[in-house]
Amino acid sequence: MKQVLISLTFLLVILSACNHEQTENNYYFSLSGESDHWKLAGYEIVMLDEEYKAGYGRLSMKGENKHMADFFSFSVYAVVDGAERSLHSGSVSGEADIANQRTGTIESEGENIMQFCEIDQIYMVVSWNDDETEGDQEERIVLYNKDKNGETFLNAE
Template sequence: MIHKKALIISLSIIVVISFLSGCDNNEKSTGNNFHLSLSGESENWEVNSYDILIKPDILKAGNGNLTIKNKAEFNTDFFSVRVHAVIDNEDRVIQGKSIQGSESDITQTSTGATEGGTFIDEEGKSISLENISDIYMVIEWQDIKGSNKEEIDLFDPDVNS
């Protein structure tokens, strides 16, 4: 049960981060608490203000704004966002959101948010920013031409240091 919640939280965070390729990283650290405010873009999408808060006992992710570029209105019957974090070399989904069925305008949408327990490393300790090697968002949607998929890089410690 605990692993399922952690997987859902991880999925949600990772999806959002993955799709942002142009990184604008604001990082704050206080003791064992880490706050990231992430932004990025892909060919068709832009993400702003995607927040990740890591505390010894809590992982919060989300509340970002996702905008499709160069369209005043765009309706689809399928849309999915997953945020991935690579934690200790393991790709985990930390947040996810999807819309399926009735048509929805997705030109501007919130990523939603998730909160749950944090991940544990191999030594049984709560993860910290040092355990994370990548955060990215994967966006999938349907248009008149068919299925589409793009990835946005949100965080790479080698680039953001």
């Protein structure tokens, strides 16, 4: 009887160890948006538990096939608890045609990776300086807004 009890206890310990499955959250977003002068299409974000990847977007100046500028940059931010966190950025300096730009990609991993349910907003800031305008120009493209987009099944528990 003692041997059966020891065997059952051992079996119970083994089976209870198998019950500790860890859940992994993976999110994929294809985001787009526009401002007065710019249109962003196909910007992708993949969020895993310990890393994220962002990019592959196409940024186009509305109504322009060619637009020369001395400077162009973009930065993508996520707002978490009221604080901006930079996700991705890129720039071009010197005389360049900025009418159609690819965002390129970036990967990040580590302990400070945010989860989708923490994000209140994702947006891009586009800056450029050309001969047609005075000084640097800047526009904001909102890609995701939790308040505007509402609750989704992605952040339901």
